[in-house]
Every structure is written in C-alpha cells, then in structure tokens.
Amino acid sequence: MTIQKSGEKAAVIVQDLLTLARRGVSITDVLNLNHIISEQLKSPEFEKLISFYPDVKAKTDLEKDLLNIKGSAAHLSKSVMNILSNAAEAMPGGGTVLISTENLYLDRPIKGYNHVESGEYVTVTFSDTGMGIPEEDAKRIFEPFYTKKVMGRSGTGLGMAVVWGTVKDHKGYIDIQSMVGKGTTFTLYFPVTREEIAKDESLLPIVDYMGKGELILVVDDVEEQREIATGMLRKLGYSVTSVSSGEEAVEYLKTDSADLIVLDMIMDPGINGRETYERIISLYPNQKAIIASGFSETDDVKAAQKLGAGQYIKKPYTLEKIGIAVKDELKK
Template identity: 65%
Template sequence: VTISTMNRYLDEPLKGYEDVRRGEYTVLTVSDDGSGISANDLERIFEPFYTKKVMGRSGTGLGLPVVWNTVQDHGGYINVKTSKKGTAFELYFPATRDEVADERDAVSVNDYLGNGEKILVVDDEERQREIACEILTKLGYTAKAVSSGEEAVEYLKEQSVDLLVLDMIMPKGINGRKTYERIIKIHPGQKAIIASGFSETADVKKAQRLGAGKYIKKPYTMEKIGFAVKEELEK
C-alpha cells in the first residue's frame, strides 16, 4: 500500500468515478498493487455494509462508507482508478489560501461536567460503547451501555435514565430512530442525543422531530459528547 499527497489545481472538471469540479485541491492518494476491483463491485463499494469479506472476522462493510461521508462533509470528492495492476483512491479536499483564524480560548472541562446523571449508551459496536462510557464516567455521569435497540427498550421497561446516547445505525436489529420511537412510548419526553459515523440522515431528522436532541458525529471526543450531553440535560 502506498500513501501520497499532492497539491493540484484543476482548470476544468475531472470526469472520473465522481465528477470533481474545477478548483484548487489537496489530494490524498491511497493505492495498492492488487488485482483491482470488478466493475460490479465498483458500483457498490461505498454502500454501507457492502463487503466481500467475512462479517465478524475481517470487515463490517463500513470502512469505505465512513471515508465517503467524511470526504463529503469536507466538501470534497473521491476518484477511484482500478485495473488488474491495482487500485488507487484519490481523495480531493478543497484547498484554501485564507489565513487560519486564531483559535478560540481553551474550553475548561468544568464547563461540561456532569453530576451523577444516569446515561444509557446504545451502540452495537463494543469499542464505541467502551469509549463513550469511559468518557461519560470521567465527566461525572453514571453510564451504562447496551448493544442493541431491543436491549435498550427492555432495559427501560424496568429502569429510567436521564439521557440516551443513541447510535443511529445498528444493522443487526432496529435502528436508532425505531428504538427512540419505542422508548418514548414507555417514557414520553425521554431526552436523547444521536450519534453516528455517517452524515446526518433522514432517520436522524425524524428522531429529532420526535424529540431527540443534538446530533454528534463519531468518533467520540470528550468535548464533543460532553457539550452535547450537558446542553440536552439543561433543556
């Protein structure tokens, strides 16, 4: 695998896997010398959960979709070149010559500390549950995690929490929006924030119309999740 970067100016649109508009870009290229990607697979490689690997052993089908969404969030493009001699992914990020603005004053962790409030993390990925709970515990919250929407619903039939941290995409069961729909039937007005590794989707907006709060994009950071939780709890 070879990774390289370059600055590139396109004086006319680039016609490739995705049309890249004219302009100035920083290009990150990741290439290999493998056997290439078939035409059928090439059309679907950025679809969530599409993978040729064995699920649970070598891949989840989420790697390239996360890359796609990240590049899109930065206003960029992806071009893919493939042949029997290998494949190259070219990530085009818009470049700017504007000066970087002064960074804002450092935010104190005291601005988003908790006070023992109960928070339920609902996420199908074990590592993400661990990270979220570790951060929330350090911030002074009482955190518990479950691995599916169904498990969250069953838990909340007997328990109550101050806030949910709700993963939106959970392919092995009901997704975040359906989970929230069931939970508010048990606990009307249940406070929640939504987390996802993807861009904001229609399901996110539907959940917010039902009463869910802020959407945050993974990966979790202490400041990101801390402010979102604090803001929602104070509503």
Template identity: 75%
Template structure:
C-alpha cells in the same frame, strides 16, 4: 353404510405376510383372482383379525382380484355380494380383472404425478435457496425459470424473460464463449467455471463464472438446461488487491536492498564535493563541475530516501501529529511556492476540519505524502484547474470496498481532488508502482512519488482509495487510524466546566464495543453515571425496568433495530425521553425523524470530548 366405511378407514391391511393363506394375500402374491363362495370354507386359513373383520362387514361370498401393472402387484380389489345377495360367478371375476387393470393404470398415474410434484417442489426449493443466480432453459434455449438470486443480481424478473431467449443478456464481445457453452448443452455435455461477462437490467456489465448442464425427463431424454452464474467482480477485485500488495511487497524488498548499497556508494558523491568546495577558491574553473556532481549526488540521495520509504524500513510511527498542521506547513513551504510558480493557473481550495483528531505518525513521511499528492494533482491539470484538499474525522460503520478495503473504525480522512485529465482503468492498476512514467500522471521528481504515498500510508496502518474519470479528474482518499492520546486545545474558547455532568444517568446504546467504551469513558470523565448496552433490543429491555436521564443512541446497528426504531419503542415506555443521536454517517432522514420525535443534537463520530460533552449538557439543560 357409515359403520362399514368407518371400519374400512380405521383398518390396516397387510398384503406382504409370507405365511398367510388368506385369499387377499394369495391373490396379491400369485397375481390371480380368488372366489370365495362361503366364508365358512376358509375360516381355518384366516387369522383371527381377518376373520373378525369379515364377520363385522357381514361378508359371506366375495372375490379378491389383484391390481397388477407391468407384472407388479399394487393391491387387491375386494368385492362382496352383500347388496345383490346373488352368487358370484366367473363373469364377475372377468369383469373385476378388467376393472383392476384400469385401476392399476390410474394408481400409477397418480403416483407418478405425486412424485413429479414432490420432485419439482424439491428442486424449486433448492434453486430458490441457491445464493447464486440460476436460469433454467428448455431445449430451444428459452427461459422457463429464474431464481430470486438472479433477480437480485441482474435486476430482471421471470415475467420479463419467460418464453424468450436471453440474447440481450450477452455483451457482443462475449458471444464466442457463450456459443461454445450452448454447443456443449446441445451435445449433452456439462461445463463449469467459464469466465465471461453479462449485462444487468441497468446496462452495467459484470464479470461472471458460469456452470451448466442438461437435465432429463423421466424417460432420460434431455428436457432442458440449468445454468448457474456467479458474480466474480468482488473476487476479481480482491485478487487484484492481493496481487498488488504482493507486487508492492516484492518491489519494497528489492528497493530496500538497492537503497542500502546505493547509500554506501553515494557517501563519497555527496560528502567529498562539499569538502572540496570548502578548500577551492571561488574563481576556480572546477567549482561548476563539482557543484554539478554535488547536486546529482543529492538527487540520488533523495531517490534512496524514497526507496527506503517504499521498502518501509525505519519509519517511526510513534509521534502524535495533526494532519492539518502538516498540510498547512507544506502549503506555506518553498517547495509548494515553487510548484505554484510553474502552474500559476492551478487554484488550491482547502477545507480542513477544525477539531481534527490526531494520528500516530511520522511528520517527515506524511509531509512528503502530501507533497507528492499535491504535485501529482497539479501536474495532472497542466494549464489550469482546481485542486481541493480536505480533512475530516470519520467513523466507518461498515467496511468500505474500493481500491483498498477500509475496515470499520475511527479515521482521520485526507482527500486530494483535481480537475485534471483523470486516470484510465488500465493505468489505475499501475499508479503506485515505482518509476511509473506516464507523463499525464505527474512525477514527484524521483519517479517514486506515488509509490512513496503507498508505502507511507501502509506504514501508518492506513488505507487508500482512488476514484477517477478520464477527462474530469481524480480523487485520492487516505484513511489514517486516529489516536486517543491527549491533544492540545485552545482553552480560551470554552471551559470544560461549562459542560461537566452533575451525576445524571446516561444509557449508551451502540453495537460496537469500542464505541461504547469510548463514549462511556468520556461521559464518566465528565461526571455522568453511565450504563451501556450493545443493541436496541437490549436498550428496550433495560428501559422496561429502569429509567435514564438521557439516551446516547447509535443510529446504525446491525443486526437488529436501528436508533430510530429503538427510540420509538422507548418513547412508548417513557414519553418525553431525552436523547441524542450518534453516527459515523452524514445526517440522514432517519436522524431527522428521530429529532422530530424529540431527540436532540446529532453527534457525528468519532467522539470528541468537547463535542459530545456540549451535546449532552445542552440536551439535559433543556
């Protein structure tokens, strides 16, 4: 009967009312069946709501049988005689008691299955959202699950490992701690923060910290294990950088104190021999030993100067200097000529950026840094080889993680490479320590050469990166923050009048505030009307209601859409829109695609007035 089905579907049944004397509630509470031969006999015990329900379905005689599982009432089975019209008997009650028992088991199974599904879904959600790699094993040590973070870090998917033991995952030398962890799992123990190493799919080995424990089935018996792995490579690198910085700071403090005392002692050794020699006849037999004393004193004085540099005391970083000039001056110096005479088969190739930006620095210390790097590279090649010295302007869009972590910004970058013996990973940690005496590393003459390089770069608020392969060579890359102070230019090459603006409108799109300000100031100085926005999305919104003669688009913007996608969207609003592309990276395929769509010149950051001025003027004049 559809009407009765609708009534049952829309009705709420409350079996937990303590004061009710209705047969259904009594059957539920007392856990025994109730037979009602005639509804009229119990009308006084029913609530108005219950009585209305019974009358609506037309029931006159019915049985209420409890559904019981392990002593707990789960519900009530209500059966009437509407169809059969016969009297209900004790046999019907017995039959319903059996049906109720079977129904209880079915309800419990359904509830358990639902809980299991919900539990599995909940734990799967937690595991999949975990940023650290997670592996789930059964008690035989075979994989049943890998989370997405595991695939992202190690490269393997679940399909490649499911049902298998991950023996190939473990480097041979890391089996002792791996077996110890397996034994803990087998004995039901958990563990945390055990550091070891694991292979990636590509064959690389990365350091990891592992934690794990067993998980039980619904009866509390161990069902398998969950193991979480954390890639600690970056943590170890940061820790090493911190320890290195602390060590250099401690050495610098010590060096400063020693240098101060040595300076006082050396005053006599350096000054008095010079006075004595002035008073001594040329033929005196004492001249030679006194000259030896004087030269020894001068060498000691040079060490003191290096110690003071290492201590980072009294280095004035205020002069506007051009690194190209310092490099060129050193390569013409008597010191370099002497070095070349010792190593005639070492060739030097240089590639210095023509329009290199200036830095604030100390010419003396920068010159000594270049001397030490060149000497070090030359001695690393001993017999023959090639040394490469280069400079360039470079804008770092995103921090670079290396020996030092290089922050975002504009830099003058100095690179000194050699084809020498290279540096082992063990030696790499020590190369900037004072008096490092590995002969293959080269020496500055005082034993402080590379320590001086470190101190000078740090004084200039710069960064150092070192890349080396044993037997192939080493590359030192130094990053110095640029200065925007006026620089001398060759006015005969091109006049600023050639690329002055005529009031044209320009929209600068860049996610870095400093870059927007620099570009805007340069372009305003050149006579343009400039507006700037901080993202591709903002640029698109602006262009919906405005127009501009030219876009200056940063190619890499994060978060949000990049320069190419921004240009594509703006072209839909303004076909034939003129634009130039700017980026700190080398020219990429996305830059070329933007140019195929109509964008003009690619301007490499950091911005130089002449470079961006010419690019803008050329594009506007097309």
C-alpha cells in the same frame, strides 16, 4: 539538462529512496493533519512547485474539529507534497486541486482500491481536475518508477510509492477514483487517536461541560463505540450503562431509568435508532436523548428529533462535542 539540475534531480531521488528505506519508523507522535496540510501549503517546496505550474490552484476544505492521528510528521508532509506534485503534473494547462479533511466513522467495511475496515478515521482527500488515470495504470501507480509520463520537474518515479509506504506504515488505507479527461481523487484513511497534542486554549474548559453523576444509557451495536462513549462520559463525571441493541435498551428502561440516552441510529440486526426511540417514548414520553451516528442527518434522525430527541452528533466525536451535547440536553 545542466550538471546542476542533474545533481538536484539526483538529490531528490536519493531523498525519496531514503524515505522509502526508513519505512517502519515508530509512529508515535500525536499529530493533526490540518496542521500538516496548512504548513505544507506554506512551505518552500510548495512555492517552488507552483512556480513551475502557475496556473494550478490549491484550495482547502478542512474539517474544523478534525481528530488527531498518530504518525510521523516528516513522512506525512512528504506524502502530501508528493500527491500535490502528482496533481500539478496532471494539469499542465492549469486547474484546481481541492484538499479536504473529514472525521469519518465506518460501521461497515467498504471496498475500494483498498478494502477499508470499519472503524474511526481521519480522511484527507486530494481531488484534481487533471487528465485522469486509465484503469490499467491506476492499478500500478504505487509501484516504484512506474509512470507513463515524462518525469516532471518534481518527479522521481518514487513519489507515489512513498505515499503508499507511508499510509501503510500508519495502518491506513488508500482509495482512488479517476476518470480520464475529468480528474482524479485520492483519499487517504488514517486511524483516529483519542490522545491530545497539547492543551489547546481555544477549547472550552472541561469544567464547563462536566456532569454531576447523572445516569447515561449508551445504545450502540458496535462494542468499540460503546467503550469509547462510556470512557468519555465517565471521564466527564457521568454514571454510564451501555447496551448493544434497541431491544435491549427498551427492556432496560422497563425496570431502570436513565437521565439521558446516547442513541446510535443504524444498528444491525434489530430495530434502528428511530424505532428504538419511538418504543421508549411510548413508555416514557419525556425521555431525553441525543443521537450519535457515523452518517449525515438522515430522515430517521430528523424523525427521531421530531419525536423529541435532541442534538445529533456525528461520529467520530470529540470529548468536548459529546460533553456539550449531553450537558445542553440535560439542561432542557
């Protein structure tokens, strides 16, 4: 190794040490991970990485309406680069790393490498077609300087420790799925913020989907989700009432009315969204409703729509998305 290359290597290690040392920075900037990923893939650092691994291809599948998070752009950019470097080094003969983002609502905790609590998240997933990580190594991959390979051109032995520290500072979670000989998938979970970065000219003017005081009934078993929906709908000019179960919704409608129901599909304990809607339309056949769920369009969702329910919107949703769905359904 030449003196120049030794110096460059030392500089990279120092940079990673500084990133680790600066843990606990104020995570207050409103950011969008799609922007951070797109910028990183155009960066000189990424171009340099690909010059070392020309047969490695990076592809993206970024959610169009990705929600924002609060964070540090510098630390997140560094983490994206470190995972991409790790993926490239795992594919010495070439391969593909797919970077995808998604809005995700978990109404139940999930167990993985981390125990991920319920809530609203933005996820970013890195899936490579590399060598994979043995289970015993995966357990230690985030330890500083833990590696079973010769340091690559981009490696410092601190890269994944930086990722771990950054995710934890952002109050997030990490999951790893790996199969030796097949590849590895890292999924990072970051809590959503409802704050906006800045006025986005591509968004519809809010006046286009404002309400006129119509009464909306929100039905959801999760208090936080009721509060989010209620806050958004009131901001849009609607009167809002919320209940925590399908049974409560049916009882409410026996004595009161609603212009539209925002209906969660999976509620526990008690009846689910489909059965709730069945009971409601047996009393009021023309009752308007839209469906909100953290899961994809299940058979229950489709069954409710066949009975007359309107649009399905996936949690977590934006103000614009729920606003347009409610406005469109009320027009029918």
